[in-house]
Amino acid sequence: MSLAQTRYTEEIIPLFADENLSQEIGQLEAGAEIKLVQTTVKADQIELNLWRKTKGFGRVWYHSFAKNITDAVLSREFMQNNPPLEILEQKEDPNTGLMWQKVKMNVWIQKSDFSNDLTEFWANASDTFKSECSVCHKQRDPKMHDANEWVAVFNGMVGFTDMDKETQKQVLRYLQMNASDADTTK
Numbered sequence: 001m002s003l004a005q006t007r008y009t010e011e012i013i014p015l016f017a018d019e020n021l022s023q024e025i026g027q028l029e030a031g032a033e034i035k036l037v038q039t040t041v042k043a044d045q046i047e048l049n050l051w052r053k054t055k056g057f058g059r060v061w062y063h064s065f066a067k068n069i070t071d072a073v074l075s076r077e078f079m080q081n082n083p084p085l086e087i088l089e090q091k092e093d094p095n096t097g098l099m100w101q102k103v104k105m106n107v108w109i110q111k112s113d114f115s116n117d118l119t120e121f122w123a124n125a126s127d128t129f130k131s132e133c134s135v136c137h138k139q140r141d142p143k144m145h146d147a148n149e150w151v152a153v154f155n156g157m158v159g160f161t162d163m164d165k166e167t168q169k170q171v172l173r174y175l176q177m178n179a180s181d182a183d184t185t186k
Helices: 076-080 119-132 147-160 165-177
Strands: 006-008 013-016 024-028 033-039 043-053 060-064 067-074 086-092 099-110
Touching: 043 067, 067 147, 067 165, 119 165, 147 165
Parallel strands: none
Antiparallel strands: 006 033, 013 024, 013 099, 024 067, 033 043, 043 060, 043 099, 060 067, 086 099
């Protein structure tokens, strides 16, 4: 795999602080974009270039500014110990008044297969959404809500479905990435 190419995760992947994979520090969510920095026999180093809120420990890293689309969740212990992250930008969300930071950090993952695109991933999420989320009511258009609204709407309804946790995350990500405020330039 070329180091310059963008790849995507299709499943949840544990994140590590070191090349030997001895210190687990969190997880990368399925459907996240990754940039490969270097590769060894046992592990790959990837760059996380994401957004986080400055409140709390800043453990949850998001896909886009002011949108609660989770890409990575880091452990509290790791974040409390001055992790080697670089703050690239900081700005206030005009809707909530919360400060957000664009941050960059290199982490390690176990040698993995990545996808060139998420066509199949999105097709599976769309099919599940159509089959599971229209049993009780008319099928909703993903553009009916913005990315942040989908969190509450989805969480309020998911209990009426048979989706496991991993599938729930995939469908919610599909809804958020196709929401009314979705970035169509990516």
